[in-house]
Amino acid sequence: MKQSIRILVVEDENDQRQLIAQILSAQAYEVETADSVEKAILMIKERPPELVFSDWKLGQLSGMDLLRYVRREHTDMGFIIATAYGTITHAVDAMHAGADDYLAKPYQRQSLLLAIEKVVKSVALKKQNQQLVSQLSEQQSLIGLVGKAPCMQKVYQRVQRVSSTDATVLIGGESGTGKELAARALFQLSERKNTPFIAINCGAIPESLAEAELFGAEKGAFTGASQLKIGKLEAANGGTVFLDEIGELPLLLQTKLLRFLQEGVISRLGQQGEIQLDVRVIAATHRDLQQEVKAGRFREDLYYRLNVVPIHMPPLRDRQEDIGRLIEHFLVMHSKQYRAHPEPLSSHAKKTLLDYHWPGNVRELANRIERFVLLGDEQELIEELNNPAPSTSIDGFTLPQEGIEWESFEKQCLQQAMTRNQGNRTQAAKFLGLSYKAFLYRLEKYQLV
Ligand SMILES: Nc1ncnc2c1ncn2[C@@H]1O[C@H](COP(=O)(O)OP(=O)(O)OP(=O)(O)O)[C@@H](O)[C@H]1O
Ligand SMILES: [Mg+2]
CATH class of the missing domain: 1.10.8.60 (Helicase, Ruva Protein; domain 3)
Known part of the structure; x- marks a missing residue:
């Protein structure tokens, strides 16, 4: 950790300066030195260090002049001042002017290191807090995404963090939560923003056409293929592909997609060789892909490949x-x-x-x-929004034709009961007609506690 911390030592006595520099370098701090206030200011302007360790008495000027400059320009730069024996008033002045600490000369090597370590820590903390504060107070939206609830802040942070990389991102969340919008924001913030963004709705292509649509087809590859067809992935070369509703992709194509994600190559339908592509992949689904894996509808290896960076859009x-x-x-x-x-x-x-x-x-x-x-x-x-609560009796409830995912259903019932009752477990349990114990057991089962 110390390697990346730069300290500027300002001291006009050559021997002293070298000694301090030696002690600090031995601790793997990156050390720079200056013998005057003027020189120190130039060096700070050029490349601000994390911390300044300055003597009080420096020719015409003093460490106080340097401190005032630092506080004006760099509020969170660490500053320690060394004062001569018997000049405690100097130390007091310096602390008032915003020094983080002082050392009274002569000091031991150990006290020097301790003071530095303490200030380095507090500077790091200050920076972290400032980042947090500015993120929390400023981010009310992100390229089209409106909202500043804490759960949205997390989404923004993640989107921003991964936008500069080529990492594959999997966006989850219920219908209508803004998955596509998040994918577009990610693209807009990425270095690829001036390259193609090709969105493919995997649920909307008929299975028989899906392979040619995604991977392309050589002329004559199948009946009706009268000319070469470039697939969507190839069309996105150099850019980004958004695989929407990835959970709907047929198993056969999942295998082909996996190969593309692993090796970066595809083959058009009917093609002998392969084509190397440079495409960033963002996928989205409203389904619980882990459940889909369990149910045998989604390849586990593909799931892991896609899920490099998960982003969850909150309901x-x-x-x-x-x-x-x-x-x-x-x-x-x-x-x-x-x-x-x-x-x-x-x-x-x-x-x-x-x-x-x-x-x-x-x-x-x-x-x-x-x-x-x-x-x-x-x-x-x-209209119809006045009575959102379900009726307490579910007589006449019929399962949908295609069946349901029991565990996902149960989990959602629990989550909704908690939300509706502002997190009050006793009320939520009552709301579902369960005993408190039975309710808690289920919360734990789905790790909702
Ligand atoms: N945070 C948001 N701020 C502003 N508009 C939003 C936000 N989230 C979603 N929308 C709008 O709501 C609509 C649905 O968003 P989007 O299509 O991104 O959702 P989705 O999660 O992909 O939904 P589905 O699963 O149904 O495809 C769009 O019109 C989108 O512009
Ligand atoms: Mg969508």
């Missing part, structure tokens, strides 16, 4: 504080789009929108607001 009900912001956003957006001037919402309507649990997430909210802007009918806007 709207988990970021209720963003609903107001989103309403405003869509009102402005659609009013511009339709050149409409809708009446302001009544407080009853606002409250209804805020209290609703939005199973269709942001998309559902956006659609409702769009309709409201067009029709200006507040009644319709909040």
Whole structure:
């Protein structure tokens, strides 16, 4: 850790300066030295160190002059001042002026190292906190994504962190939570932003055409292939491909995709050789891919290949504080789009929108607001939203034709019960008609505790 820490030692006595530099270098600090305030300022301007260790008395000027300069320009740079024996008032002045610590001469090697170590730590902490504060207070949106709930901040941080890399990203989350928007934001922030972004909805291509669509086909590769077809992956060469609804990809194609992700090569249908591609992959799905793997519908190795960096888009009900912001956003957006001037919402309507649990997430909210802007009918806007809670009796409940994923269903029931009851477990248990013990057991089972 010490390797990356640079310390500027400012001392006008040659022997002293060399000695201090030696002691610090032996601890693997990166040391630079200056013999005057002027020189130190030039060096700080050129390449600011993490910490300055300065003598008080430095020719015409003093360590205080340097300290004032540092505090003006670099609030979080560490600063330790060495004062002569018997000049404690100097030390006090320096601390008032913002020095992090002082050493009274003569000092032991050990006290020098201790003081440095302490200040290095506090500087690192200061920086970390500042980053956190600025991230939390500033990031209200990210390229199209509106929202500043803590769970969205996490999304922004992750998107920003991985945007500069070529790492494969898998975006999960319920329908309408903004998965596609997040993928586009990632692309916009990446170095590939001026190269192609090709979105493929894996669920929308008929299985028989999917291979040619993705990987391309040579002329005559199958009946009807009258000319060479370039696949979407090849078309995205040099750019980014967005594999939307990746959970719907047929198993056979999963194998081919895996090969592409592992080796970076594809073969067109009917092609003998292979083509090397340079494509960044972002995938998204509303399904729980781990469940899909368990059920044998998704290749486990492909899942791991895709899941290098997972990003989870939180459901709207988990970021209720963003609903107001989103309403405003869509009102402005659609009013511009339709050149409409809708009446302001009544407080009853606002409250209804805020209290609703939005199973269709942001998309559902956006659609409702769009309709409201067009029709200006507040009644319709909040229609059916007044009674979001399911009826307590589920007599007459029928399973869907295609069956359900029991565990995912149960997990969602538990999560929703917790959200609706503001995290109060006793109430959530009652809400589901379970004993507290039975409820807790299930929370633990799904690691929701
Ligand atoms: N945080 C957000 N801020 C602004 N608009 C959003 C946000 N999240 C989603 N939207 C809007 O909601 C709609 C749905 O978003 P998107 O298509 O990205 O969701 P999705 O997760 O891909 O949904 P699906 O699983 O249904 O495909 C879009 O119109 C999008 O612009
Ligand atoms: Mg989508």
